[in-house]
Amino acid sequence: MMDKQAAIYVAGHRGLAGSAIWRALEARGYTNLIGRTSKELDLRERDAVEAFFASQTVDYVFLAAAKVGGIVANNDYCGDFIRDNLLIQTNVIDAARRHGVKKLLFLGSTCIYPKLAPQPLQEESLLRGDLEPTNEAYAIAKIAGIKMCQAYNRQYGTKFISAMPTNLYGPGDNFDLETSHVLPALLRKIHEAKEAGSAEVEIWGTGNPRREFLHSDDLADACLFLMEHYEGDDIVNIGVGEDIAIRELAELIGNVVGYDGRLAFNTSRPDGTPRKLVDTSRINGLGWRAAKPLDEGVREVYAGYRQAVFA
Numbered sequence: 001m002m003d004k005q006a007a008i009y010v011a012g013h014r015g016l017a018g019s020a021i022w023r024a025l026e027a028r029g030y031t032n033l034i035g036r037t038s039k040e041l042d043l044r045e046r047d048a049v050e051a052f053f054a055s056q057t058v059d060y061v062f063l064a065a066a067k068v069g070g071i072v073a074n075n076d077y078c079g080d081f082i083r084d085n086l087l088i089q090t091n092v093i094d095a096a097r098r099h100g101v102k103k104l105l106f107l108g109s110t111c112i113y114p115k116l117a118p119q120p121l122q123e124e125s126l127l128r129g130d131l132e133p134t135n136e137a138y139a140i141a142k143i144a145g146i147k148m149c150q151a152y153n154r155q156y157g158t159k160f161i162s163a164m165p166t167n168l169y170g171p172g173d174n175f176d177l178e179t180s181h182v183l184p185a186l187l188r189k190i191h192e193a194k195e196a197g198s199a200e201v202e203i204w205g206t207g208n209p210r211r212e213f214l215h216s217d218d219l220a221d222a223c224l225f226l227m228e229h230y231e232g233d234d235i236v237n238i239g240v241g242e243d244i245a246i247r248e249l250a251e252l253i254g255n256v257v258g259y260d261g262r263l264a265f266n267t268s269r270p271d272g273t274p275r276k277l278v279d280t281s282r283i284n285g286l287g288w289r290a291a292k293p294l295d296e297g298v299r300e301v302y303a304g305y306r307q308a309v310f311a
Helices: 016-027 046-054 071-076 078-098 133-156 182-196 216-229 246-257 281-286 294-309
Strands: 008-011 060-063 103-107 160-165 167-169 200-204 213-215 236-238 262-266
Touching: 008 016, 016 167, 016 216, 046 078, 060 078, 060 216, 071 078, 071 133, 078 103, 078 133, 078 160, 103 133, 103 216, 133 160, 160 216, 167 182, 167 216, 167 294, 182 200, 182 246, 182 294, 213 216, 213 294, 216 236, 216 281, 236 281, 246 262, 246 294
Parallel strands: 008 060, 060 103, 103 160, 160 236, 167 213, 200 262
Antiparallel strands: none
């Protein structure tokens, strides 16, 4: 168990995952939390990261900082995605090792798995097939982070673990249509269609791919659980164990928003991976399960989005 006064650095504490981890730590009484914005500390700069770790004691690290985005951003800015993520994770993991961090949790993504891996996605599927081309650069960076943690554990005796969350959503999500993931993008598009009185709203792809969605609060709960109860080289999936077709998700969001127009699927746009449901047997076997239903989570996120839009 982490001591309540332990120095805990949450890298990426302003992001969707990192902010949820920060809230969860605060709620559980951890009082020595460390966070830096990207302006205060550019994790891509090795010397800056080294100076940060040298300036203070850090007992635990949640490495949630990353350059993230949806299909379009991953495909169009693939060079930025592989470069920035390799730099961020390499600098933080190496500095954590050199400065004696007790334990580090590296957050990856289920996009590390092969495009056509058997469903549900098991941790053992890693590196057993070709990746989805549209997010290959990001996935390769994340795989490198996993392998770096495993290699450091073997060579240096560190306690660095890796968790692979499925698609995230929650408070503070990114609603930019160029860089956001599918759920917040759909929520914004359908909300704007309702406000504009549009008879239809365009949705990219066929609507057939299936995705699993994990609320960021559930992710944070799982990360704290793993930090306190798990040690080992094996990666651990974090998910809810259920998925939904994009078409069904759009219909759910339409009901939440109150939009009764037509959903027009643009089949000339890419679908991405056909299905991405994770096998959660490993983390469930350790004693953790997700708690928040998707419809409840979407309603909460939409209420927050409306408050921000109409503030």
